[in-house]
Amino acid sequence: MHQRKPEWLKIKLTTDENFKDIKKMMRGKTLHTVCEEAKCPNIFECWSNRTATFMINGSICTRGCRFCAVTTGLPTELDLQEAEKVAETAEQMGLKHAVVTAVARDDLKDGGASVFAETIRAIRNRTPLCSVEVLIPDFQGNWGALKVVLDANPNILNHNIETVERLSDRVRSKAKYPRSLELLKVSKQMAPKIPTKSSIMIGVGETYDEILQTMQDLRNVDVNILTIGQYLQPTKKHLKVEKFWHPDEFAKLKEEGVRMGFDHVESGPLVRSSYHAHEQGQAAGRI
Numbered sequence: 001m002h003q004r005k006p007e008w009l010k011i012k013l014t015t016d017e018n019f020k021d022i023k024k025m026m027r028g029k030t031l032h033t034v035c036e037e038a039k040c041p042n043i044f045e046c047w048s049n050r051t052a053t054f055m056i057n058g059s060i061c062t063r064g065c066r067f068c069a070v071t072t073g074l075p076t077e078l079d080l081q082e083a084e085k086v087a088e089t090a091e092q093m094g095l096k097h098a099v100v101t102a103v104a105r106d107d108l109k110d111g112g113a114s115v116f117a118e119t120i121r122a123i124r125n126r127t128p129l130c131s132v133e134v135l136i137p138d139f140q141g142n143w144g145a146l147k148v149v150l151d152a153n154p155n156i157l158n159h160n161i162e163t164v165e166r167l168s169d170r171v172r173s174k175a176k177y178p179r180s181l182e183l184l185k186v187s188k189q190m191a192p193k194i195p196t197k198s199s200i201m202i203g204v205g206e207t208y209d210e211i212l213q214t215m216q217d218l219r220n221v222d223v224n225i226l227t228i229g230q231y232l233q234p235t236k237k238h239l240k241v242e243k244f245w246h247p248d249e250f251a252k253l254k255e256e257g258v259r260m261g262f263d264h265v266e267s268g269p270l271v272r273s274s275y276h277a278h279e280q281g282q283a284a285g286r287i
């Protein structure tokens with residue numbers, strides 16, 4: 001049965017010249033965005049404002065998280081020009097802050113870390129003033145791969161915890177809650193100057209106290225920026241929404257997060273990890 005969305009989740013579907021332009025650029029260079037692949041509800045707003053999140057290492061993910069709309073399967077080969085093409089597009093778009101994520105490539109020895117590093121460097125070469133945020137997978141706990149990314153010196157290292165510990169196995173079966181925390185902790189140990197960021201997606205059956213516990217777990221490994229958003233079911237095959245959290249509850253969570261000591265908390269029904277990412281980094285005083 002179709003789940004009726006509350007009023008605060010209704011979005012305006014408008015495509016303007018900027019939207020069409022971004023679409024053309026991405027298609028022209030056969031690049032992928034998580035905006036499209038993950039069916040992000042903010043695509044009309046973000047693309048109209050000429051921001052987008054690049055998705056590298058192909059478009060097919062080796063994992064099959066039950067909340068995510070990205071295609072799962074056996075990945076295609078890597079596009080060796082991808083890093084350069086992303087940098088070129090970031091330049092054409094006039095980005096001041098580029099967000100780069102990837103499908104999880106558990107089939108590759110380094111999980112695709114070297115392509116992250118190449119992409120960071122390629123963007124820096126072309127547009128030295130553009131900050132770069134990477135949203136990385138867990139590399140199956142291969143911290144050597146994490147180091148490859150950190151050595152390229154991204155402005156923000158983002159890794160999403162996604163959900164509370166009790167629901168983690170159900171929501172993202174191939175990931176592990178403690179491993180995600182460990183990644184964020186190791187990142188800080190290896191590169192203390194690179195701020196870390198994480199995201200919790202709520203509405204999959206967690207309690208308020210469990211959200212607070214997850215926030216505290218992230219603070220305990222010194223995560224600097226936190227985003228909290230409402231889970232929306234991308235297709236009928238994906239996990240059902242268990243609860244639409246009210247905007248007032250998101251506001252309360254933000255207050256709690258600030259109290260816990262995060263530099264910045266972005267919390268709201270339509271907030272996504274990369275939503276207003278530039279402003280988030282600036283508000284945290286990190287870029």
Ligand code: SF4
Binds near residue numbers: 036042043272274276
């Ligand atoms: S919130 Fe992120 S993923 Fe969604 S459209 Fe905006 S940039 Fe893309």
